[in-house]
Amino acid sequence: xxxxxxxxxxxxxxxxxxxxxxxxxxxxxxxxxxxxxxxxxxxxxxxxxxxxxxxxxxxxxxxxxxxxxxxxxxxxxxxxxxxxxxxxxxxxxxxxxxxxxxxxxxxxxxxxxxxxxxxxxxxxxxxxxxxxxxxxxxxxxxxxxxxxxxxxxxxxxxxxxxxxxxxxxxxxxxxxxxxxxxxxxxxxxxxxxxxxxxxxxxxxxxxxxxxxxxxxxxxxxxxxxxxxxxxxxxxxxxxxxxxxxxxxxxxxxxxxxxxxxxxxxxxxxxxxxxxxxxxxxxxxxxxxxxxxxxxxxxxxxxxxxxxxxxxxxxxxxxxxxxxxxxxxxxxxxxxxxxxxxxxxxxxxxxxxxxx
Amino acid sequence: xxxxxxxxxxxxxxxxxxxxxxxxxxxxxxxxxxxxxxxxxxxxxxxxxxxxxxxxxxxxxxxxxxxxxxxxxxxxxxxxxxxxxxxxxxxxxxxxxxxxxxxxxxxxxxxxxxxxxxxxxxxxxxxxxxxxxxxxxxxxxxxxxxxxxxxxxxxxxxxxxxxxxxxxxxxxxxxxxxxxxxxxxxxxxxxxxxxxxxxxxxxxxxxxxxxxxxxxxxxxxxxxxxxxxxxxxxxxxxxxxxxxxxxxxxxxxxxxxxxxxxxxxxxxxxxxxxxxxxxxxxxxxxxxxxxxxxxxxxxxxxxxxxxxxxxxxxxxxxxxxxxxxxxxxxxxxxxxxxxxxxxxxxxxxxxxxxxxxxxxxxxxxxxxxxxxxxxxxxxxxxxxxxxxxxxxxxxxxxxxxxxxxxxxxxxxxxxxxxxxxxxxxxxxxxxxxxxxxxxxxxxxxxxxxxxxxxxxxxxxxxxxxxxxxxxxxxxxxxxxxxxxxxxxxxxxxxxxxxxxxxxxxxxxxxxxxxx
Numbered sequence: 001x002x003x004x005x006x007x008x009x010x011x012x013x014x015x016x017x018x019x020x021x022x023x024x025x026x027x028x029x030x031x032x033x034x035x036x037x038x039x040x041x042x043x044x045x046x047x048x049x050x051x052x053x054x055x056x057x058x059x060x061x062x063x064x065x066x067x068x069x070x071x072x073x074x075x076x077x078x079x080x081x082x083x084x085x086x087x088x089x090x091x092x093x094x095x096x097x098x099x100x101x102x103x104x105x106x107x108x109x110x111x112x113x114x115x116x117x118x119x120x121x122x123x124x125x126x127x128x129x130x131x132x133x134x135x136x137x138x139x140x141x142x143x144x145x146x147x148x149x150x151x152x153x154x155x156x157x158x159x160x161x162x163x164x165x166x167x168x169x170x171x172x173x174x175x176x177x178x179x180x181x182x183x184x185x186x187x188x189x190x191x192x193x194x195x196x197x198x199x200x201x202x203x204x205x206x207x208x209x210x211x212x213x214x215x216x217x218x219x220x221x222x223x224x225x226x227x228x229x230x231x232x233x234x235x236x237x238x239x240x241x242x243x244x245x246x247x248x249x250x251x252x253x254x255x256x257x258x259x260x261x262x263x264x265x266x267x268x269x270x271x272x273x274x275x276x277x278x279x280x281x282x283x284x285x286x287x288x289x290x291x292x293x294x295x296x297x298x299x300x301x302x303x304x305x306x307x308x309x310x311x312x313x314x315x316x317x318x319x320x321x322x323x324x325x326x327x328x329x330x331x332x333x334x335x336x337x338x339x340x341x342x343x344x345x346x347x348x349x350x351x352x353x354x355x
Numbered sequence: 356x357x358x359x360x361x362x363x364x365x366x367x368x369x370x371x372x373x374x375x376x377x378x379x380x381x382x383x384x385x386x387x388x389x390x391x392x393x394x395x396x397x398x399x400x401x402x403x404x405x406x407x408x409x410x411x412x413x414x415x416x417x418x419x420x421x422x423x424x425x426x427x428x429x430x431x432x433x434x435x436x437x438x439x440x441x442x443x444x445x446x447x448x449x450x451x452x453x454x455x456x457x458x459x460x461x462x463x464x465x466x467x468x469x470x471x472x473x474x475x476x477x478x479x480x481x482x483x484x485x486x487x488x489x490x491x492x493x494x495x496x497x498x499x500x501x502x503x504x505x506x507x508x509x510x511x512x513x514x515x516x517x518x519x520x521x522x523x524x525x526x527x528x529x530x531x532x533x534x535x536x537x538x539x540x541x542x543x544x545x546x547x548x549x550x551x552x553x554x555x556x557x558x559x560x561x562x563x564x565x566x567x568x569x570x571x572x573x574x575x576x577x578x579x580x581x582x583x584x585x586x587x588x589x590x591x592x593x594x595x596x597x598x599x600x601x602x603x604x605x606x607x608x609x610x611x612x613x614x615x616x617x618x619x620x621x622x623x624x625x626x627x628x629x630x631x632x633x634x635x636x637x638x639x640x641x642x643x644x645x646x647x648x649x650x651x652x653x654x655x656x657x658x659x660x661x662x663x664x665x666x667x668x669x670x671x672x673x674x675x676x677x678x679x680x681x682x683x684x685x686x687x688x689x690x691x692x693x694x695x696x697x698x699x700x701x702x703x704x705x706x707x708x709x710x711x712x713x714x715x716x717x718x719x720x721x722x723x724x725x726x727x728x729x730x731x732x733x734x735x736x737x738x739x740x741x742x743x744x745x746x747x748x749x750x751x752x753x754x755x756x757x758x759x760x761x762x763x764x765x766x767x768x769x770x771x772x773x774x775x776x777x778x779x780x781x782x783x784x785x786x787x788x789x790x791x792x793x794x795x796x797x798x799x800x801x802x803x804x805x806x807x808x809x810x811x812x813x814x815x816x817x818x819x820x821x822x823x824x825x826x827x828x829x830x831x832x833x834x835x836x837x838x839x840x841x842x843x844x845x846x847x848x849x850x851x852x853x854x855x856x857x858x859x860x861x862x863x864x865x866x867x868x869x870x
Contacts, residue, residue, distance in 0.1 A: 016700075016703070020703055020704050020707050021707075023704055024704060024707060024708055024712075028712060028716065031716050031719075031720065032716070032719070034720070035719050035720070155848065155851065155852070156848060158851065159844065159847040159848035159850075159851045160844040160847060160848065161797060161800070161801070161843055161844065161847060163801075163804060163822060163826075163840075164840040164843065164844050167822075167825075167826060167829060167836055167840065168840075170829065171829055171830070171833060175829070175830050294711075294801075294805055295801060295804065295805065298804075298805060299826065309711070310805055310806070310807070313711070313715045313718075313807060314806060314807075316719065321715065325709065325711070325712045325715075328709055328711070328712075329707065329708075329709055329712070332707065332709065333707055
């Protein structure tokens with residue numbers, strides 16, 4: 001009965017999410033398509049013609065009676081757009097960014113995805129254990145100097161914007177001390193660095209194997225560190241708050257009177273309960289590894305999705321903008337949904353959607 | 356028998372306080388209002404007080420700074436680009452820092468150039484005794500000179516192109532204030548051979564071709580510079596009484612150029628003073644407390660006016676969001692049912708639109724200032740939070756008995772909403788309203804840092820674009836990113852602490868826990 005109820009609730013939430021997603025994306029699409037397409041920025045000669053030919057073949061443009069190319073009606077374009085996406089996996093082509101002009105949006109996107117995901121995953125792997133450990137330590141030493149120290153540092157790292165300590169890290173570690181490289185190495189570089197491994201760089205593919213070697217890993221580290229500081233602080237603060245609350249509850253007293261040692265009671269009873277709200281946070285983090293951070297990608301010049309998004313905004317490349325906006329929106333909505341639902345899965349006391 | 360003993364005759368009884376009217380005794384303690392209670396709890400929190408104090412200082416700095424500072428954001432002087440922070444007190448007492456000095460290691464040619472500037476202008480350029488070190492460079496031993504360089508005085512003399520009347524006015528200024536601004540022009544025939552040095556007014560001494568594109572200094576037998584001033588040939592119209600080192604017009608002081616212009620060699624520090632004297636803006640010699648950026652803008656004034664913009668924007672956004680969100684949330688929360696359901700869906704959708712998408716679409720569609728775009732974008736994405744919080748409070752309070760009483764007594768809906776229920780939400784709303792301010796400042800900074808909005812017009816700048824410019828010069832001129840970073844970090848930290856204190860203060864359940 002409860003399972004049925006939960007299933008219905010989950011379906012309802014997913015349905016609502018999809019409705020929200022569709023409304024925003026269609027609004028966005030219409031607003032983007034209302035903009036004039038400026039072929040003059042495309043370049044000269046064949047380039048513009050090629051692009052227009054691509055647009056015509058996709059059904060976004062047609063020749064009018066006077067021989068000029070004009071946009072087809074927006075409704076028609078929307079239909080074509082959806083059809084292209086669902087049947088041919090085609091999100092359009094690059095238009096205004098010189099390096100991606102005429103290239104399929106999807107192929108550029110998947111090429112940019114691995115660095116973004118990797119940096120986020122590394123940062124999560126680093127941040128979650130350290131953050132939770134610091135939080136537990138601070139909670140156990142509540143109101144002692146260790147707790148005050150951790151809380152102060154956590155407060156600083158939560159407040160100070162990422163670009164400040166990313167710059168500091170870049171200046172001190174990468175520039176002054178030269179411990180780590182200044183930016184993420186490019187894939188062709190990796191191919192030439194490790195000739196013995198026989199790497200092949202394929203444009204428009206994930207190129208996963210090229211990311212797993214020492215040089216690439218080291219060059220990603222500064223970005224990983226800058227990214228993890230904030231998360232470490234977040235986890236530490238949250239864990240401390242939850243654990244201190246659980247430690248003062250009455251069942252802990254019972255556990256001690258029952259004869260458990262302090263550490264037994266803490267690990268078996270307090271920690272498990274404190275983890276209930278933290279676990280959804282971790283799941284949420286792993287969903288949003290896809291999106292990454294625009295700021296960090298800009299500072300460390302990571303060839304990731306964030307940089308692509310910024311470039312598409314600044315050079316008014318509509319197809320890239322549409323696809324990436326949709327991607328970020330979907331990741332954001334999914335992360336929120338997964339976090340909400342996982343509360344109910346993890347903690348049986350929470351009845352999802354209960355009135 | 357015993358009962359008899361204890362019998363008290365009725366006459367013995369007197370009425371206590373007979374003839375008096377009995378009232379409830381008035382409370383002798385003063386009533387503590389909600390706000391007073393909150394204030395009391397807030398003042399207990401030392402960190403929050405300190406944070407509020409720092410926010411106050413930063414706020415005053417950003418509001419007063421642009422008014423009292425003689426510099427304006429539009430003021431820029433490319434000759435004083437990248438100069439380091441300098442405080443006149445530290446400079447005069449030679450404290451070794453905050454004096455516009457920069458540790459340098461230069462080759463001999465550059466070192467001689469600096470010595471030349473020093474000799475020509477009579478001001479210290481090389482602030483510390485140079486240490487010479489030998490280093491291998493491309494198979495040759497090269498001497499390097501390590502010393503502290505005065506980034507202000509190193510500007511030295513510059514060529515400026517003046518109209519005839521400007522040239523005359525400058526000469527009149529010289530005579531009136533008895534300062535040497537115009538220096539003798541160097542002889543074009545004797546100018547250095549290397550192309551990049553030809554326009555360098557600071558090379559007033561004889562040089563010869565050196566290795567590669569470099570020039571080497573030529574000294575006389577005493578090891579002094581040999582001047583290459585152009586001898587007077589009556590070409591310029593120099594009527595000023597201020598001659599170079601008291602010489603009686605031995606040299607030419609300007610070079611005629613096309614269109615009746617004069618190419619004049621001026622002591623730039625004095626010329627800077629002259630320009631500001633002419634403009635009458637109260638600036639004397641260049642001195643920048645936080646240094647300048649790559650365009651030669653005073654960083655202090657840029658920071659202050661960027662911060663002022665951030666504060667004003669965030670306060671307006673917070674109050675508009677509060678106003679709209681509170682009304683929307685009240686209606687949702689009070690009426691509930693189908694109205695709530697529909698309105699809540701709208702909020703859901705509005706809240707999920709990414710800020711980036713809103714800004715970009717606005718930017719593409721509206722051809723207006725980015726200030727307006729920022730404001731609209733913050734409004735579109737921001738008010739939903741306020742609405743949600745108000746709604747929650749309405750759900751908590753709308754079914755309580757006192758509301759029922761008010762309803763029974765015939766109060767109108769609007770009265771119940773805003774007189775009876777809304778005040779309960781004020782604490783939460785004030786806290787979140789205050790916390791909206793740093794989040795707006797943070798978003799605005801991030802957006803302008805990423806270059807998505809560009810607030811750099813002539814008279815406006817933003818902390819984010821200062822940071823972005825500073826980022827480009829992170830390894831060469833770290834001071835450019837340091838001060839905006841300190842500002843934004845301090846502000847965010849203080850607002851977080853302040854917000855925590857405020858949240859605790861407005862939480863009545865914490866009453867008495869700390870005593």
